[in-house]
Amino acid sequence: MTYCIAVFRSRSQAIDCKGQLARAGIKAEIVATPSSLHIGCGLSVKFPTAAYGRARAIIARGGYTAFYGYMNI
Numbered sequence: 581m582t583y584c585i586a587v588f589r590s591r592s593q594a595i596d597c598k599g600q601l602a603r604a605g606i607k608a609e610i611v612a613t614p615s616s617l618h619i620g621c622g623l624s625v626k627f628p629t630a631a632y633g634r635a636r637a638i639i640a641r642g643g644y645t646a647f648y649g650y651m652n653i
Contacts, residue, residue, distance in 0.1 A: 583653050584632055585624040586639055587613055590646030594623040597647075600638050606631045619648055626653070 588594040594610060601608035606627050613624040627635050629652065639647060 582629040583626050584629050584635070585611060585613070585626050585651050585653055586635065587617065587619065587624045587648040587651060588644065588646050589619060589621055589648055590644075591621040591623050593644045593646045594621065594625055597639060597642060597644060598625045600642055601625065601627055601631075601635055604634065604638055606635055606638075608635075614651070614653075617651070621646075624651075 598608045598610050608625050608627040611624050611626045613622050
């Protein structure tokens with residue numbers, strides 16, 4: 581299975597996003613942001629690539645000001 585991560589510059593927004601995705605039935609977890617990115621608070625939200633469309637819509641509706649972008653892992 582492949583995964584995406586949503587990268588945040590705020591720990592609290594990453595944690596909130598994980599909760600929003602979980603409430604929508606998307607299996608999500610908090611993971612360390614890859615250090616090679618040199619950004620953020622060090623936390624990202626990991627979810628299955630198959631759920632990307634739904635996750636992207638949820639994140640867009642969330643209005644997260646500290647959201648940085650997506651990365652496939």
